[in-house]
Amino acid sequence: MSHLLDVKGLSIRFGGVQAVNKVDFHADPGEIVGVIGPNGAGKTTLFNIITGFYSPDEGTMIFDGHNISGLKPNALTRLGMARTFQSVRLFNAMTVLENAMVGQHTRTKAGVWGALTRSSKTKSEEDRIRERAREVLAFFGDRLSGREDALASDLAYADRRRLEIARAMATDAKLLLLDEPAAGMNPAEKDGLISQIGRLRSELGYSIILIEHDMPVIKSVSDRVVALDHGEKITEGTYDEVSTNKQVIEAYLGKAAEESHL
Amino acid sequence: MTPELRRSVRQGLIGGAVVLYLASVGMLVAFDARAIITNVVNFATVLIVITFAAFGYLAGRPGKGGEPAQPFLLAGAVTGAVAGATVGVVAVLVDFLITGLEWDVRSMWTSVSPTLMELLSFGQSPIVGALLMTLLGFTAGLAAGSLHLATTITRKVILLGLMAFVFGALGAPLFKVMLDGMHIPNRWLFDRDGLTITGAIVLFAAFGLARLGSFRVGGPRQALLKVPGTSEKNLRWVISVLALLGIAVLPWIVNDFVSDVLGFVGLYILLGLGLNIVVGFAGLLDLGYVAFYAVGAYSVAILTARSSYLVGGSVTAPAVAGYTNFWVAVPITILIAVVIGVAIGAPVLRLRGDYLAIVTLGFGEIIRTLVLSDWLKAKFGGPQGLTEVAAVPFFGLNTRDPQILYYLIYAFAGLALFISYRLKTSRVGRAWAAMREDEDIAEGMGVSVIKYKLLAFATGAAVGSLGGAFFAAKLSVANPGSFTLLVSINVLAVVVLGGIGSIPGVVVGSLVLVGLPELLREFGEFRLHIYGAILIAIMILKPEGLIPDKRRALELHQPDHQPEKSVLSAEATEGIQ
Incomplete structure (x- = not known):
C-alpha cells in the first residue's frame, strides 16, 4: 500500500538553528499518527513545511501521488490536506457558519460573475456550501450547530478549537493535520476530543496526523507515534514502544530535570 | 476636595478653554451673525451653551459602580459654572488690559475685537458679563448633568429634540429653499436664515414626540410594523420605494447648487464603494485610490474630449466633431482601469498593511505626476489637462444640467451598491473576508491570496474609474489638480467614517463628509475646522463608523x-x- 503522505529527508534552517533535520515521515490512508516531542523539537515547523507555509531547504514530499514540494498552502488544500493551528486561528469577525463555509472554497467555483448574476447554478452551489458547512458543524453536536450566527470570537475556548477542526473538515480533506487539539481543554473535553478523533477516522474516513503534548490523548488515539527532538526524528512506533524508548524519556526527563532546577 | 469635585473642576477648566479657543480662532465672532432663532439667539451663543452643556454632561456621567444620583447633578453644575467663570475671568482680564492698562492686545491676539468682548460680556460691563457667563455655564451644566437622572428614554428624546432644533436652524437656508420649491408655506417655521420661535418649539416637539412614540412600541421599525397589513417584507419594499422616490424628486425641490453638491456626493459614493471593496472587503489599505479616479477621468477625456489628440489630433488644435460616444468610452475606460488596477496590484501582492499603504500612495502620486508631465503633455495636456470633454449623451437631454446628470450618477451609484451587496454576500466576498481576517489562514483554507487580491484591486479600480468618468463628463475637464492625494484621503475618510466594510456606511459617509462641508460654505474658513472637529468627534464617539458593518x-x-x-x-x- 502506498503512503498517503511520504516525506523524506526534510530539513529546514532558520539562521543558525536547524529547526528540522533530515526527517523521514509518512502517514497511511486511514491512519492516525501522533507526533510528540518537547517544546522546540520542531513539530509545528514540520507541520508548517508539510502544509506549504514554509518551503524546506531539502527533502521530498509526496502527497496522494503528487509531488507537493514548493506548492502553496491553497494548492495543498485543493489536493486534500487541511490543518488546525496551535494558537487557534479562526476568522474572528466572521460567523461560525461562515468560518466553516470558507472551508469549502476549493470545492466550489462561483466567481464575480456568478456573484453578480446570482444564477441558479451559483445559488445551488451556495446551498451546497451551506449544507456542507452545517454538516461539519453538526459533527460536534449542538456546541457549534446551535451557534451558527455567533461570531467565531464569541465562542468558548474549547468550541473555538472544535470550530477549527470543523473548518478543516469542510475542505473535504483526505488528511487532517491537528496541531495540539487538546491544548487548554479540561478532562471531560479531552475525553470528548478523543472520541471525536476516533470518529473522524472510523465514520468519516479521514487520515489524521496530530501533534499533542497530552500523553493520554496520544495513547488513546494514535496507531503510530513519531517522536522528535532538536529537529530530528528520534524514534517511531506504537505508543508503548515510543513511551519506553530511552531517548524519548531522556528528551522529556532531561527537560523536566532542568525545569525543576529553575 | 473629593475626587468627583476635582473631576468636575477639571472638566470645567477644559470646557472654558474650549470656548476661549473658539473665541481666539474667530469662530464666535463669525457665528455671531448667524441666527439660530431669528432675533432671539444666534449661533455663537448656542455654541457656547453647547460646549458648557457637553462638558457638564461628561462630568455628570455616572462612574463605575453606579454612585448616588446627587453628585452628578452637582458635577454638571460645577463644571458648567467653572467653565463659565473661566471664560468670564479671562474676558475681565483682557478688558482690564485693554481699558485699564491700555495695552494693544489686538496686535498679538487679532481676534479680540470689540464685537467679541461685547459678545462674551452679553453687552454688559465686564464684571456683570463674567457673572452672567458663570450663571449661563451653571444653568447649562446643571441641565445637562441632570439628564443623567432621567431615564434613558427621556434623555434620548430630549437629545434628539435638541439636535433636530440645532440642525434645523443650521440648515434653515437650505430647507427654506426646498420648502419654497414645493410651494409649502414656511414663514411660520423659518425666518430668513434662522428658525422662528414657533419653528424651534415645533421642531423640538415633533422630533422628540416621534422618538418617544417609537420608543413606546419598541423602535421605529416596530412602530411601522404595528400598522395593520404590514409585514417585514412589504415594509422593506415600501421603504425602498419611498427612498427611490425621495432620490428621484430631490433635485427638483432643491436649487441647482444643491443638486450639484448632491452630484458630487454621488461621485463620492461611487468612489467610496470602490475603495470599500479594496479596504473594507479585502482589507488592503490603499492610499492611492485617486489613481483610478484619474484613470477614469482621463480615459473618458482622451476618448471624448474635443481637445484630445485622439479626437482632434492635438491639444492645441481642437477638432470640431468626431468624438467617441461617452457610453462607448465607459466600457473601454473600465477595461483600462482594470488593467492598471492589476498592474498596480501585482507588484504589491507580497506587501501588507502599512507597507502596502505607502506603496499605493506612491502609485497614486506617480499617476498624477505622469499626467502632469511635459513628457506626456501631448497626450494628457499637462497642467491644464484636457478640456471640452463631451457631455454624456442621454436621449437628447442636457446632461450638463446638474439636475439631469444627478440621475445618471445615482443610477450608477445604485449599480455600484448592487454590485457591492452581491459580492459581499458571495463566495468571493467570503474569501475576501477570510483574507482580511488572516491572510495566512485564508491561504491555508484554500483561498488563492494572489488571485483575490488582484480581483479586489481590479473591481475597486473599475468602480472608481466610473466615478472618474462621470467627474470628467460633469466638469467637462480632466486636469491633474483634481487628482491630488487629498482625494484619496477623503475617500478613505468616507469609508472609515461610514464604517469600514459597511455599504450603507459609504452613502452616509459621503453625505456627511462631502455634502455637509459644501452646505457649510457660508462659514468660510471655519468650514474645514468644523469638518476636522466632526471627524475627530465621530471617530472618538463611534470608532466603528456611523453605520457599522455588523x-x-x-x-x-x-x-x-x-x-x-x-x-x-x-x-x-x-x-x-
Whole structure:
C-alpha cells in the first residue's frame, strides 16, 4: 500500500538553528499518527513545511501521488490536506457558519460573475456550501450547530478549537493535520476530543496526523507515534514502544530535570 | 476636595478653554451673525451653551459602580459654572488690559475685537458679563448633568429634540429653499436664515414626540410594523420605494447648487464603494485610490474630449466633431482601469498593511505626476489637462444640467451598491473576508491570496474609474489638480467614517463628509475646522463608523456583553479624563 503522505529527508534552517533535520515521515490512508516531542523539537515547523507555509531547504514530499514540494498552502488544500493551528486561528469577525463555509472554497467555483448574476447554478452551489458547512458543524453536536450566527470570537475556548477542526473538515480533506487539539481543554473535553478523533477516522474516513503534548490523548488515539527532538526524528512506533524508548524519556526527563532546577 | 469635585473642576477648566479657543480662532465672532432663532439667539451663543452643556454632561456621567444620583447633578453644575467663570475671568482680564492698562492686545491676539468682548460680556460691563457667563455655564451644566437622572428614554428624546432644533436652524437656508420649491408655506417655521420661535418649539416637539412614540412600541421599525397589513417584507419594499422616490424628486425641490453638491456626493459614493471593496472587503489599505479616479477621468477625456489628440489630433488644435460616444468610452475606460488596477496590484501582492499603504500612495502620486508631465503633455495636456470633454449623451437631454446628470450618477451609484451587496454576500466576498481576517489562514483554507487580491484591486479600480468618468463628463475637464492625494484621503475618510466594510456606511459617509462641508460654505474658513472637529468627534464617539458593518461593530464591542452600562465606555471615559 502506498503512503498517503511520504516525506523524506526534510530539513529546514532558520539562521543558525536547524529547526528540522533530515526527517523521514509518512502517514497511511486511514491512519492516525501522533507526533510528540518537547517544546522546540520542531513539530509545528514540520507541520508548517508539510502544509506549504514554509518551503524546506531539502527533502521530498509526496502527497496522494503528487509531488507537493514548493506548492502553496491553497494548492495543498485543493489536493486534500487541511490543518488546525496551535494558537487557534479562526476568522474572528466572521460567523461560525461562515468560518466553516470558507472551508469549502476549493470545492466550489462561483466567481464575480456568478456573484453578480446570482444564477441558479451559483445559488445551488451556495446551498451546497451551506449544507456542507452545517454538516461539519453538526459533527460536534449542538456546541457549534446551535451557534451558527455567533461570531467565531464569541465562542468558548474549547468550541473555538472544535470550530477549527470543523473548518478543516469542510475542505473535504483526505488528511487532517491537528496541531495540539487538546491544548487548554479540561478532562471531560479531552475525553470528548478523543472520541471525536476516533470518529473522524472510523465514520468519516479521514487520515489524521496530530501533534499533542497530552500523553493520554496520544495513547488513546494514535496507531503510530513519531517522536522528535532538536529537529530530528528520534524514534517511531506504537505508543508503548515510543513511551519506553530511552531517548524519548531522556528528551522529556532531561527537560523536566532542568525545569525543576529553575 | 473629593475626587468627583476635582473631576468636575477639571472638566470645567477644559470646557472654558474650549470656548476661549473658539473665541481666539474667530469662530464666535463669525457665528455671531448667524441666527439660530431669528432675533432671539444666534449661533455663537448656542455654541457656547453647547460646549458648557457637553462638558457638564461628561462630568455628570455616572462612574463605575453606579454612585448616588446627587453628585452628578452637582458635577454638571460645577463644571458648567467653572467653565463659565473661566471664560468670564479671562474676558475681565483682557478688558482690564485693554481699558485699564491700555495695552494693544489686538496686535498679538487679532481676534479680540470689540464685537467679541461685547459678545462674551452679553453687552454688559465686564464684571456683570463674567457673572452672567458663570450663571449661563451653571444653568447649562446643571441641565445637562441632570439628564443623567432621567431615564434613558427621556434623555434620548430630549437629545434628539435638541439636535433636530440645532440642525434645523443650521440648515434653515437650505430647507427654506426646498420648502419654497414645493410651494409649502414656511414663514411660520423659518425666518430668513434662522428658525422662528414657533419653528424651534415645533421642531423640538415633533422630533422628540416621534422618538418617544417609537420608543413606546419598541423602535421605529416596530412602530411601522404595528400598522395593520404590514409585514417585514412589504415594509422593506415600501421603504425602498419611498427612498427611490425621495432620490428621484430631490433635485427638483432643491436649487441647482444643491443638486450639484448632491452630484458630487454621488461621485463620492461611487468612489467610496470602490475603495470599500479594496479596504473594507479585502482589507488592503490603499492610499492611492485617486489613481483610478484619474484613470477614469482621463480615459473618458482622451476618448471624448474635443481637445484630445485622439479626437482632434492635438491639444492645441481642437477638432470640431468626431468624438467617441461617452457610453462607448465607459466600457473601454473600465477595461483600462482594470488593467492598471492589476498592474498596480501585482507588484504589491507580497506587501501588507502599512507597507502596502505607502506603496499605493506612491502609485497614486506617480499617476498624477505622469499626467502632469511635459513628457506626456501631448497626450494628457499637462497642467491644464484636457478640456471640452463631451457631455454624456442621454436621449437628447442636457446632461450638463446638474439636475439631469444627478440621475445618471445615482443610477450608477445604485449599480455600484448592487454590485457591492452581491459580492459581499458571495463566495468571493467570503474569501475576501477570510483574507482580511488572516491572510495566512485564508491561504491555508484554500483561498488563492494572489488571485483575490488582484480581483479586489481590479473591481475597486473599475468602480472608481466610473466615478472618474462621470467627474470628467460633469466638469467637462480632466486636469491633474483634481487628482491630488487629498482625494484619496477623503475617500478613505468616507469609508472609515461610514464604517469600514459597511455599504450603507459609504452613502452616509459621503453625505456627511462631502455634502455637509459644501452646505457649510457660508462659514468660510471655519468650514474645514468644523469638518476636522466632526471627524475627530465621530471617530472618538463611534470608532466603528456611523453605520457599522455588523461584524465589525460586534468585534469592537467585544468586552461588554451586558447591555446598558458599557464597561468599555466607562473605561474610555476614565482614559480621557
